[in-house]
Amino acid sequence: MTSGDKAITVSWTPAALDDASVKYTATASPGGKSCTANSNSSHGTSCTIHGLTNGTTYTVTVAATTKTGASTASNPSEPVTPGTAPQPPTGVTAGPGDRAITVSWTPAALDGDTSVIYTATASPGGRTCTTNSNSNQGTLCTINGLTNGTTYTVTMTATTKTGTSTASAASGPVTPNTGPPPPGLQPPAITNAQPRNEAITVAWQPGRQGSGTLLGYTITATATNTPCRSTTSPCITTTAMQQLGTAQIAAADSASCTTTDATTCTITGLTNGVSYLISAVTHTSAGDSAPTPTEPTPTEPSTPTSPAPAPSPAPKPTLPTTGTPTAAITLTGWLMLTTGAALALFGYRRRTALDQPVSNRLPRP
Numbered sequence: 001m002t003s004g005d006k007a008i009t010v011s012w013t014p015a016a017l018d019d020a021s022v023k024y025t026a027t028a029s030p031g032g033k034s035c036t037a038n039s040n041s042s043h044g045t046s047c048t049i050h051g052l053t054n055g056t057t058y059t060v061t062v063a064a065t066t067k068t069g070a071s072t073a074s075n076p077s078e079p080v081t082p083g084t085a086p087q088p089p090t091g092v093t094a095g096p097g098d099r100a101i102t103v104s105w106t107p108a109a110l111d112g113d114t115s116v117i118y119t120a121t122a123s124p125g126g127r128t129c130t131t132n133s134n135s136n137q138g139t140l141c142t143i144n145g146l147t148n149g150t151t152y153t154v155t156m157t158a159t160t161k162t163g164t165s166t167a168s169a170a171s172g173p174v175t176p177n178t179g180p181p182p183p184g185l186q187p188p189a190i191t192n193a194q195p196r197n198e199a200i201t202v203a204w205q206p207g208r209q210g211s212g213t214l215l216g217y218t219i220t221a222t223a224t225n226t227p228c229r230s231t232t233s234p235c236i237t238t239t240a241m242q243q244l245g246t247a248q249i250a251a252a253d254s255a256s257c258t259t260t261d262a263t264t265c266t267i268t269g270l271t272n273g274v275s276y277l278i279s280a281v282t283h284t285s286a287g288d289s290a291p292t293p294t295e296p297t298p299t300e301p302s303t304p305t306s307p308a309p310a311p312s313p314a315p316k317p318t319l320p321t322t323g324t325p326t327a328a329i330t331l332t333g334w335l336m337l338t339t340g341a342a343l344a345l346f347g348y349r350r351r352t353a354l355d356q357p358v359s360n361r362l363p364r365p
Contacts, residue, residue, distance in 0.1 A: 003080050005054065005082065007049060007050045021039060023037075024065075054083040060076065062074045083163070086108060089139075089158055090169070096177055097176060101174055107158070116158050127146060155169070156168040179287070185209065188217055191204055191205050201264065202278055205263065213284060216261070216283050217282055221267045224277050
């Protein structure tokens with residue numbers, strides 16, 4: 001069956017009958033509207049039921065009538081929803097990356113459809129990326145596997161339960177490359193990361209945009225073997241503090257979420273008990289930023305959902321009784337964030353009046 005504007009076209013396979021003339025009746029449910037076809041006509045095994053309601057889901061049964069009587073109805077068809085095909089997205093914009101193009105667009109108005117699959121297609125080559133309007137990818141996707149130095153354009157289609165749109169107008173030309181980020185373009189600064197069940201919710205502050213048009217942001221969680229003790233990136237653990245085996249961590253896939261202008265999103269599909277490094281990239285029409293800076297960004301602790309293990313008390317620093325006329329203590333620290341609680345252990349550094357270090361940071365647990 002195929003759907004159309006307020007209509008469904010039905011086809012079927014005839015049963016073996018001894019009568020040369022058979023009238024077939026296809027009936028839609030709900031509503032009971034029908035169409036008929038005669039086996040002696042050129043379209044004896046299909047007909048179109050009109051007068052249906054767009055957006056309503058129907059099933060169809062078919063019965064055969066001969067001079068000896070009518071058959072029982074066939075089994076119902078698969079559900080089908082009449083309607084018009086969606087309009088294509090507009091405002092398709094693409095930006096270059098390394099062997100990749102990031103694409104954003106403006107969705108067209110739809111007749112009540114809540115689930116739309118968007119497909120971006122690069123030309124030449126036909127490589128694609130897809131997103132679902134119900135996913136955490138929004139109206140942004142990245143076409144990978146392209147050739148650096150080759151110039152591409154991108155078109156978009158929208159697919160709903162009533163059909164697929166025509167292709168959108170093409171984007172402007174864009175050329176993937178391995179060059180440095182465009183001048184003035186900065187990555188987002190991660191300001192908050194909250195652990196969830198098999199997920200992490202991240203918030204950030206946008207960096208400078210540079211000369212390009214903002215396409216959106218990609219936030220990525222990458223599993224790490226050292227549970228939230230890295231100093232190279234914001235780090236968070238998805239569940240209460242625990243350590244998994246290396247094989248389990250290696251099997252934990254990276255995952256990401258994207259937005260076009262929002263500054264928060266939730267990365268889903270993560271593995272509980274695994275620590276993840278969080279990075280963020282800004283996408284513009286001029287190119288992509290570098291990932292987030294290597295310095296760790298403080299994160300707010302989540303509301304505790306279960307008790308966390310009590311930390312062992314750190315030894316108190318003691319100042320020397322001789323040898324330096326004055327001394328000061330400088331606190332240094334690191335943060336481990338889990339769903340249970342946040343644990344901050346601070347070491348110390350003691351400096352003399354001449355600002356010469358005379359002791360080291362406390363050992364971490």
